[in-house]
Structure formats: structure tokens, C-alpha cells
Amino acid sequence: MASKEDFVSHINTGYATKGESITLGGAIFNGEALPDALIKIPLKTLNRHGLIAGATGTGKTKTIQVFSEQLSSLGIPVLMMDIKGDFSGIAKPGVEQPFITERQAKINIPYQVSGFPVELMTLSKQNGVRLRATISEFGPVLFSRILDLNDTQASVVSVIFKYCDDKQMPLLDLKDIKKVINYITEEGKAEIEEHYGKISTATTGTILRKIIELEQQGADIFFGEISFDVNDLMRIDENGKGYVNVIRLTDIQDKPKLFSTFMLSLLAEIYNVMPEQGDSGQPELVIFIDEAHLIFNQASKALLDQIETIIKLIRSKGIGIYFVTQNPMDVPSSVLAQLGLKIQHALRAFTANDRKAIKMTSENYPISEYYKTDELLTSLGTGEALVTALNEKGIPTPLAATMMRAPMSRMDVLTDSEIGEINSNSKLVRKYDEIVDRESAYEILTKKIQDIQQEAAQTEQKEQEAKQEKKAANEPMSQTTKSIIKVVTSATFIRGFFGVLTKIFKK
Numbered sequence: 001m002a003s004k005e006d007f008v009s010h011i012n013t014g015y016a017t018k019g020e021s022i023t024l025g026g027a028i029f030n031g032e033a034l035p036d037a038l039i040k041i042p043l044k045t046l047n048r049h050g051l052i053a054g055a056t057g058t059g060k061t062k063t064i065q066v067f068s069e070q071l072s073s074l075g076i077p078v079l080m081m082d083i084k085g086d087f088s089g090i091a092k093p094g095v096e097q098p099f100i101t102e103r104q105a106k107i108n109i110p111y112q113v114s115g116f117p118v119e120l121m122t123l124s125k126q127n128g129v130r131l132r133a134t135i136s137e138f139g140p141v142l143f144s145r146i147l148d149l150n151d152t153q154a155s156v157v158s159v160i161f162k163y164c165d166d167k168q169m170p171l172l173d174l175k176d177i178k179k180v181i182n183y184i185t186e187e188g189k190a191e192i193e194e195h196y197g198k199i200s201t202a203t204t205g206t207i208l209r210k211i212i213e214l215e216q217q218g219a220d221i222f223f224g225e226i227s228f229d230v231n232d233l234m235r236i237d238e239n240g241k242g243y244v245n246v247i248r249l250t251d252i253q254d255k256p257k258l259f260s261t262f263m264l265s266l267l268a269e270i271y272n273v274m275p276e277q278g279d280s281g282q283p284e285l286v287i288f289i290d291e292a293h294l295i296f297n298q299a300s301k302a303l304l305d306q307i308e309t310i311i312k313l314i315r316s317k318g319i320g321i322y323f324v325t326q327n328p329m330d331v332p333s334s335v336l337a338q339l340g341l342k343i344q345h346a347l348r349a350f351t352a353n354d355r356k357a358i359k360m361t362s363e364n365y366p367i368s369e370y371y372k373t374d375e376l377l378t379s380l381g382t383g384e385a386l387v388t389a390l391n392e393k394g395i396p397t398p399l400a401a402t403m404m405r406a407p408m409s410r411m412d413v414l415t416d417s418e419i420g421e422i423n424s425n426s427k428l429v430r431k432y433d434e435i436v437d438r439e440s441a442y443e444i445l446t447k448k449i450q451d452i453q454q455e456a457a458q459t460e461q462k463e464q465e466a467k468q469e470k471k472a473a474n475e476p477m478s479q480t481t482k483s484i485i486k487v488v489t490s491a492t493f494i495r496g497f498f499g500v501l502t503k504i505f506k507k
Contacts, residue, residue, distance in 0.1 A: 004029055007370055011037040014391070014398035019044055019281055022070035024063075024343075024387060025404040026107030029370065033403035035108030041341060043074065043282035045390040047315040049338055050322040051331060052288075053361075054345020059383040060324055061086055063343055064288050065407040067322075068244050071286055072116045077234050077242035081263070083291040085250035089410035091118035091422060100406045103383070107403055114408040117237040119428055120419060121247045123222055123262055127419060128248060129428040131228045132221075133265050135171035136161075142268060145302045146261045147210040156203050159196050160184070169441040173224040174215050176441035181208050183445045187452055217255040222262060225436040230270050232428055233285055249290075256294045260303065263295060267310045270319055277318035284318035292323035293330035304332060311338045328361050336364070340390040346380035368399040376401060 007029045020043045027037035052067075054060050061084070068078045068090060080087055093113040094100075104111040122128040135143065140161040144154035160180050164171050171177055181204050184192045192199060235243045249259065270285070277284060289295070296304070311321060323331055328344065342365065349355045362373035366388055376386065380401065387402045414422070423429050 002370055004034070008034060008037045010370070010398055011039070011400055015040050015389075015400075017042045017392055019392065020074065022046075022067070022074070023109065023405065024066065024070075025402045026109070028384065028401040028403055033106040035106065037400075038107070038109075039387050039400050039402045041389050042392045043076075044392050045340055045394065046071075046286060047277075047283040047318050047320040048340030048390055048394075049311060049315065049320055050341030050343070050389075051328055051336065051339050052322060052324045052343045052345075053326065053328045053330075054385065055326055055348045057382065058345035058380070059385070059404065060345055062383060062407055062411060063345070063385065063404055064290075064322075064324060065090055065409060065411070066405055067286075068288070069114070069116060069408055072242045072244055074282070075236055075240050075242050076283060077236070077285050078244045079233055079247070079285060079287045080244065081247045081249055081259075081287075081289050083249045083259075083294070085248060086413055087290075088118070088120065088246055088248070088414040088419070089412045090116050090244055090246070090407070091414060092410040092418065094406075094408055094410050103403065103406055107405065109405050111406065112408060116409060117239075117241050117243045118422060119235075119243055119245045119426060120422055121245055121428075123247065123249065123258065124218060124251050125221065126248055126251065127423050129228075129426065130432045131247065131262065131266075132224050132432070133227050133262075133269070134225060135173065135177050135223055136164075137227060137269065138265055142264060142306070145306050146257070146264065147207065147214065148302070149207065149210065153203055153207055156199055156207060159192075159199065163192065163196060164441055167444075169444045170438075172438070172440040173442075174211060174220050178208060178211060179442045179445050181211075183449065187449050188445075214257055214261065217258040219258050219261060222258065225438070226432055226434060228432065230266070230273050232431075233270075256297065260295045263289065264303070264306060264310070267314060267321075271310060271314045271317060274317040274319065276316055280318060282318075283320045286320040286322065288322045288324055290324045292325040293327075296330060296332060296335075304334070308332075308334050308338070311335055327357060328364060329357050340394075342386075342388050344377065344386040345384070346382075347377045349378050366396055366399045371399060371401060373399065 007027070011027045011034075015038070017040055021040040022043065024039045024041060026033045026035060027039055028034070029037070052060050052063055064080065065087065068080060071078050082088070093115045096111065096113055101111055120128040121131055123131050138146070140154070140158040144157045147153075147157075149157065160177065161171065163169075163184070164180060169176075169180070171180070184199060185201050185204050233243075233245050237243060267287075274284065295307070314321065322341070323335070323339070325331060327347070328336065328342075331339075344361070344365070347354070347358050347361065349358055358377050359374055362377060365373050365386060371386075373386070380386070383404050383406075385402055385404060387397075387400050389397045391397055
């Protein structure tokens with residue numbers, strides 16, 4: 001039987017780091033948290049992505065809070081997509097309580113309360129930094145994938161984007177692209193066919209319906225200007241702490257298309273904007289995606305392919321992405337294979353399917369002589385988790401049941417007045433609060449259609465006037481004219497007749 005000393009040596013060797021790291025907690029052996037076996041994750045590997053999973057109430061949010069605090073303290077910004085709304089407390093210092101200091105003493109990590117710099121962001125009409133993007137910024141490929149279009153429909157979207165580029169008509173919001181679709185199937189049909197080929201009205205009708213479906217999920221608020229600059233996610237405060245950017249998504253849980261639309265556009269924009277990082281030793285930004293199943297459950301194959309591609313490529317830009325969900329089986333295996341850090345809180349086995357899922361989950365972790373992983377997954381306490389990561393050489397670390405350290409910030413949501421205070425002091429709120437509706441495809445085409453209609457009306461009027469003139473010129477004599485002629489003719493005949501008679505009588 002393995003001894004405690006062997007286990008401590010095993011953990012310390014596996015989690016040894018030469019560079020900077022974050023400390024998640026202390027390893028557990030035979031139910032005891034050990035103060036001299038700390039679980040340290042090297043900053044160098046945090047752009048290799050990760051998974052934080054576990055049943056409701058097992059401590060996932062507190063783990064993200066600890067993770068974010070450690071990163072912020074080291075000057076690394078964080079983006080947290082907060083669907084449940086219970087993460088905002090990171091802005092305020094926590095309260096030192098006996099059960100917290102007792103936990104920290106077990107793993108020999110000092111406890112000091114602290115708040116962290118926070119920006120509260122929103123995709124909807126909630127108070128906070130407004131997040132927007134334009135249709136043009138999406139591009140035809142990503143926009144088509146979000147709408148789940150087939151190849152034929154996607155090619156029509158590409159034509160629409162090309163036409164708008166050629167005519168210098170910006171596509172900013174949904175009303176722009178809807179107007180273009182209506183135009184190319186009606187007033188501009190001949191123009192499109194001449195320069196770009198025929199487009200089926202059935203195809204454009206399908207695209208329009210898909211856009212309306214997206215619009216009904218609130219995307220009309222998201223698409224537009226001022227576009228959010230992803231560089232504003234990389235801010236450091238005056239004390240050298242990285243900003244924790246919290247996107248409050250509590251009101252879009254039932255709008256998975258809007259959530260996945262935003263997430264993909266943001267990741268694509270970050271990938272396009274950020275330079276190649278190389279081996280800098282730490283990430284530029286770490287992103288936590290809460291309730292990740294909302295993305296994957298609704299995603300088409302094309303969308304999943306896009307996510308997988310971005311996950312593979314974006315780490316070279318120094319971006320770490322961490323999916324947060326209840327069951328690791330919620331994440332497709334192709335994405336799961338890209339994740340270097342796994343933090344697994346307890347799972348619950350209520351049914352045969354649950355037990356099967358736990359068995360499959362345990363097989364995703366390194367084999368350990370110190371644990372029976374499938375049994376441990378159901379016996380972990382709140383605030384405890386199985387951890388495996390990558391060391392500085394990219395080699396998986398030993399599996400470690402871990403007592404997670406407690407957050408230094410408040411483990412509760414902010415009050416409305418506290419949210420108002422943060423927003424009132426935010427430079428980004430003021431920067432993005434203004435809604436800009438400059439001239440774009442909608443206004444340009446509306447004017448063009450009005451000009452066409454006015455020109456058509458003028459042409460019709462001229463044609464009508466010409467017809468009337470022609471008709472008047474060719475029209476037979478009126479009845480009055482005929483009557484006058486008849487009278488005149490009759491009078492002349494009478495005068496002539498009497499004139500002849502007069503001559504006869506004179507003779």
C-alpha cells in the first residue's frame with residue numbers, strides 16, 4: 001500500500017514548476033488534505049484550454065472565482081460568460097469566516113480578503129458595457145454557419161456580401177441584410193441577374209426566415225454599432241491587476257443561438273486581432289464559458305467544426321478557453337481532446353445512465369495508483385475536485401483529488417446599487433453606451449428604391465400625357481363640330497338654291 005510520503009513526492013514531482021504558476025489548492029490522500037502537496041498550474045500552459053465540470057452545487061463557480069482571482073493578481077485579464085449570474089461578487093472583498101480559515105489552514109495557504117477590478121458587460125438591455133458587432137465583421141462564412149445554411153444558401157449569402165462590397169453599402173445590422181434580400185428579389189432582381197447570376201426566391205426566402213428566427217432571440221440588439229473592440233478585454237488596472245470582464249447572460253439562457261452567435265464572433269475577432277504570441281510564458285487572456293452545453297446542444301456540424309478550428313488555432317495567440325458544464329460528456333470528444341487542464345467536481349449517480357457516464361468520465365483521466373477514479377467522482381465533497389493539467393513540458397500531471405482554496409472575494413452576487421456603482425465608474429460603459437445608426441445598406445437601398453419608384457412614376461406620367469396628345473390628334477370630329485358643319489352646309493345649299501331660282505325668274 002502506498003504511503004503518504006510516496007504520494008506527496010508523487011504530487012510535488014508532477015506539479016513542480018520553474019516559472020510562475022497559480023495555486024488551486026492542496027492534494028487529498030485517504031480523505032486528508034495535505035499542506036505540503038500543493039496543486040500548482042504553470043502559467044505557461046494556461047493557453048492550452050481546459051474543462052471545469054461537476055454537478056450543480058459542487059463548487060464549479062467558486063473554482064472559476066479562485067482561478068480568476070489568481071490570474072488577475074498576476075496581471076492576466078479574464079473574460080467570464082456568466083449565465084447563472086452568481087459570479088459578480090468577485091468585485092468585492094469576501095468575509096473571513098471560521099470555516100474558510102480552517103480550510104485554508106489544512107492546505108497551508110494564507111487567507112486574505114480582496115476584491116478585483118471588474119467590468120460588467122451585457123448582450124441585452126441590462127446595465128453594463130454594451131457588446132455589439134456588425135454583420136460585415138462576421139463575414140459571409142461565419143454568418144452562414146450561425147444561420148445553419150446549406151451550401152447553396154451560403155453561396156447566396158456570399159453574393160449578398162460581394163454585392164454590398166461592390167456597391168460600398170455597409171452591412172451593419174439585421175435590417176440591412178433583410179433590406180438587401182428584399183431588394184435583390186424585387187426591384188434589383190434584373191441588376192443582380194446581370195452581374196451576379198440568377199438567385200432563387202425560394203433560397204432567399206429561407207435565408208430571410210433564418211434571420212428572423214435569430215432576430216427573435218434578441219440578435220437585433222447585438223448586431224450594430226459601436227462595435228466592441230476586443231482590445232478592451234486586455235486592460236490592467238492602476239495596481240497591476242488584470243480586469244475580470246463579466247458578461248451577464250442571465251436573460252439569454254433560453255436563447256442559445258444568440259449565445260453561440262456572440263461567442264463565435266468574439267473568438268473569431270480575438271483570433272483575427274491578436275498577434276501570434278510565441279512562447280511568452282503566460283496567456284494574454286483567459287476565457288471561461290459557463291453552461292457550455294448551451295452551445296454544443298444547439299450547434300450544427302458546421303458550427304462544431306468552426307468551434308473546433310478556433311480552439312485549435314487561438315492558443316497560438318495566447319488565449320486560453322475553459323468550458324464550464326455539469327457533465328464532461330456535454331463537450332464533443334473532438335473539443336475535449338484539445339483541453340489540457342481538467343477540473344472535475346463531484347458527479348451524481350441517480351440512474352444507470354448516470355453510472356455509465358461516470359464510468360466514461362473516469363476513463364478520460366490518467367490512471368492513478370492512489371485513487372479509484374470512478375468511485376472518487378461520486379464521493380468528492382463540495383469544494384473538492386479531481387485535477388490534471390499539463391506541466392511546463394506539456395506532459396500530463398498526475399491525477400490529484402484536490403481541496404480547492406477558498407475565494408478571496410465575495411461568494412455571492414452584487415446588489416443593484418453595487419452594480420450601479422461599478423457601471424457609473426466604468427469608462428467602457430460610457431464608450432459603448434451610444435447607439436450609432438449611420439448610413440448603411442438599409443438607408444442606401446431605401447433611397448435607391450424611392451428614386452426608382454419616383455422615376456417610374458415620372459415615366460408613367462409622361463407616357464400618359466403623350467397618349468392623350470396622340471389621342472386628341474387622331475380623334476374624329478366631335479358632334480358639335482358635325483352639327484355646325486351641317487348647319488353651314490345647309491345654309492349654303494339654301495342660298496345657292498334660291499340664287500338659281502332668282503336667275504331663272506329674271507330671265
